[in-house]
Amino acid sequence: MVSAVIVVSKILRCGEYSRVFNPYNPWMQGLYSILIEYQKFHLTNRFEPDKIISNEIQLVLKNMRMNENQLRESTLFRDYDNKNQMNNELKHLQMKIARKPLIILPDVVEEISIQPEISKIEVIFNNLSIIIGKTSYSKCF
Amino acid sequence: MLEWSKIYLMSGNSSQNILNKELEMTAKLFGKIMSERKIIDGVVTDIGLKCIVEGLKREGKMFLFAITALEECKNSIEHENGLKNILKCQQLKEKKPDLYEHMCKRYYQLHSPQDHQNIAKTEVQQPKAAHTPNISRPDPGMKRENIPSVTTPDQRPPEGGLNQNIARLKKPIPQNPLSNTPTHPGKYFTPDQNSIPGWPPQQQQPMGAGRVLYPPNTAPQNNSARPNIPDNFSLGPAADTSNNKRTLNKVSKEFIPKTQQVQGYLEKDEMKLPTEFQEDLNTILNMTGTDQIYHKAIELEKKIKEEYIENMAHHIVVKRVIDADEKRIEFYSNFFNAMKRKSIVNSLINECIQAILTIITTEFARSSHRNEMGSTVSTPIKNVSYFLGYLTIFHNRPLLTNELDLKQLLLESYEKK
Numbered sequence: 001m002v003s004a005v006i007v008v009s010k011i012l013r014c015g016e017y018s019r020v021f022n023p024y025n026p027w028m029q030g031l032y033s034i035l036i037e038y039q040k041f042h043l044t045n046r047f048e049p050d051k052i053i054s055n056e057i058q059l060v061l062k063n064m065r066m067n068e069n070q071l072r073e074s075t076l077f078r079d080y081d082n083k084n085q086m087n088n089e090l091k092h093l094q095m096k097i098a099r100k101p102l103i104i105l106p107d108v109v110e111e112i113s114i115q116p117e118i119s120k121i122e123v124i125f126n127n128l129s130i131i132i133g134k135t136s137y138s139k140c141f
Numbered sequence: 142m143l144e145w146s147k148i149y150l151m152s153g154n155s156s157q158n159i160l161n162k163e164l165e166m167t168a169k170l171f172g173k174i175m176s177e178r179k180i181i182d183g184v185v186t187d188i189g190l191k192c193i194v195e196g197l198k199r200e201g202k203m204f205l206f207a208i209t210a211l212e213e214c215k216n217s218i219e220h221e222n223g224l225k226n227i228l229k230c231q232q233l234k235e236k237k238p239d240l241y242e243h244m245c246k247r248y249y250q251l252h253s254p255q256d257h258q259n260i261a262k263t264e265v266q267q268p269k270a271a272h273t274p275n276i277s278r279p280d281p282g283m284k285r286e287n288i289p290s291v292t293t294p295d296q297r298p299p300e301g302g303l304n305q306n307i308a309r310l311k312k313p314i315p316q317n318p319l320s321n322t323p324t325h326p327g328k329y330f331t332p333d334q335n336s337i338p339g340w341p342p343q344q345q346q347p348m349g350a351g352r353v354l355y356p357p358n359t360a361p362q363n364n365s366a367r368p369n370i371p372d373n374f375s376l377g378p379a380a381d382t383s384n385n386k387r388t389l390n391k392v393s394k395e396f397i398p399k400t401q402q403v404q405g406y407l408e409k410d411e412m413k414l415p416t417e418f419q420e421d422l423n424t425i426l427n428m429t430g431t432d433q434i435y436h437k438a439i440e441l442e443k444k445i446k447e448e449y450i451e452n453m454a455h456h457i458v459v460k461r462v463i464d465a466d467e468k469r470i471e472f473y474s475n476f477f478n479a480m481k482r483k484s485i486v487n488s489l490i491n492e493c494i495q496a497i498l499t500i501i502t503t504e505f506a507r508s509s510h511r512n513e514m515g516s517t518v519s520t521p522i523k524n525v526s527y528f529l530g531y532l533t534i535f536h537n538r539p540l541l542t543n544e545l546d547l548k549q550l551l552l553e554s555y556e557k558k
Contacts, residue, residue: 003501004554007526008547011540014530020537031547038551076548077555093552102545103502103553 002052008035009056016063023064033074035060041078168206172213190223197230208237215243224248413452418444422453426461431472438479450485454492462493462528463521470524474531486532493529494545497522501554 012031015021021028039057043050079087175189196207211227218224227233227244234241414422421444425437445453462470477486500522533540540547 001554003522004550006520006522007497007501008551010523010526011530011534011547014527015534018534018537021534021539034548034551076552080552080555089548090552093546093549096546096549097553097556101553102498102550103557 002050005035005038005053005056009060012060013063016065023066029071030074032060032064033071034076036071037073037075037077040073164202164206165209168209169213172210175210175214176217186220187223190218190220190226194223194226194230197227197233200232204232204236208233208240211244212240215240215247218244218247219251221248221252224251414449414456418449419456422456426457426473426476431475434472434476435479438476439481442480442482442485445482445485447484450488451492454485454488457489458492458496458525458528462524463496465524467524467527470528471531474528474535477532478536486538490529490532490540490544493525493532496525497529497545500525501550 008031012028012035015023015025015028023029023032035057039054039061043054043057075084075087076090076093078084079090085091171189171192175186175193193207193211196203197211218227224244224247228241228248233244422441425441428437457473462473465473477489480486529540529545532538542549
């Protein structure tokens with residue numbers, strides 16, 4: 001999510017001085033509204049909000065020549081969380097993701113590397129045995 | 142419109158039997174509106190029919206108004222009870238027999254198509270009962286002459302009489318689901334249950350507008366015009382849930398592990414560019430002044446062959462843009478926008494998108510590049526997205542959704558976080 005927000009915010013920031021893709025452009029406003037929604041409903045409600053994302057979104061909204069109140073918040077993420085089937089945009093995007101995903105991550109379940117932990121335990125045991133041995137050795141003398 | 146007509150009707154300036162021009166016009170308009178089913182439907186047609194029926198029962202202007210309206214909409218009334226109530230009016234039969242006959246035919250055509258043929262047969266045998274419709278029994282106060290005849294069992298014709306037609310009416314009328322079904326009778330045309338023996342038939346459901354009668358077990362579950370979209374989207378093949386196996390996503394058949402993916406992308410076709418061209422490219426891109434951008438861009442454009450474009454774009458994005466500053470990125474974008482060939486900029490955009498997606502998949506965004514001083518300068522994904530933004534949006538060029546849909550990217554990353 002961090003990388004996606006960074007990509008979107010950096011691209012949006014390039015449109016500050018554009019004639020066509022300025023903040024009054026509806027395409028740009030749609031993306032702004034999604035970022036505002038994410039900031040309001042997902043970052044503020046979290047116990048430990050991601051600082052990178054919040055800083056990026058704040059930078060974008062600061063450089064925007066419009067007020068935040070002029071923009072309408074989107075309901076994309078909330079509808080996704082609530083599984084609202086009435087949002088046509090969400091439906092379209094989900095269909096798009098199902099057909100042609102942008103991020104193809106492998107469903108790899110990371111194997112738990114047991115060997116290093118065992119080695120750590122072994123080291124601890126060795127150290128303990130050395131200490132015990134030393135103590136026993138010192139006690140002997 | 143009804144109120145307007147009432148005002149005219151209440152004014153007693155003109156004689157009772159002559160209809161004013163304005164009232165005639167309103168009556169015609171009223172009838173036309175009734176005939177056009179697209180304008181009004183449902184309860185409004187009930188109200189209109191009620192107005193006509195009440196007018197037919199009265200005398201004077203109201204009667205003339207109702208007749209002129211009825212003549213306009215006589216071919217469009219399909220309401221069974223409405224037609225019955227119209228046919229009950231004796232004044233219509235006396236004063237306008239042609240219209241009455243037309244309404245009778247209309248009634249038989251719509252609600253019992255074979256009745257009219259049977260009546261034609263019985264007309265030869267019983268000429269007196271020729272035009273009497275098969276309608277409700279009259280009120281006790283009405284005269285016997287004007288009562289619509291209902292044949293008794295003794296008078297029943299041997300084959301195909303009116304009583305058989307009544308028996309046929311008991312059967313549910315087959316309805317075409319696609320046809321415009323008649324409107325709900327409402328409170329104005331409630332069927333008189335005692336009027337016809339055995340009427341109404343057992344099927345006492347109102348013939349509501351838009352209500353379609355289906356045989357059992359064939360009614361469609363969903364009447365909406367929207368396509369039936371399943372609740373759960375098909376999100377590709379389900380992943381193997383066994384925890385002890387390393388599984389690959391079946392969508393990406395040629396999947397390469399993350400580290401190899403990045404290395405392979407960075408080392409892709411790097412050596413295919415000729416050394417002379419690469420040196421020229423580096424010397425031109427290393428210049429600091431912005432005055433000669435246009436001339437230098439044209440100079441370089443002459444040297445670029447079409448074979449080099451893809452490799453050059455890859456070289457610029459991977460070697461130059463990833464480690465560059467914001468100002469330098471702006472310089473690069475201005476430099477390549479000065480070139481006349483669009484294919485160069487398009488290949489650069491495609492290369493940027495590919496780079497962004499590979500970096501996102503490798504979660505390369507969090508790892509920041511550090512210079513020798515140890516301070517964070519920029520991350521590669523920031524620089525590449527800046528470059529993409531400068532190439533497209535800054536120069537009023539759209540970022541197509543076929544190439545990179547930013548909303549999809551946000552939602553997908555939110556989904557797969």
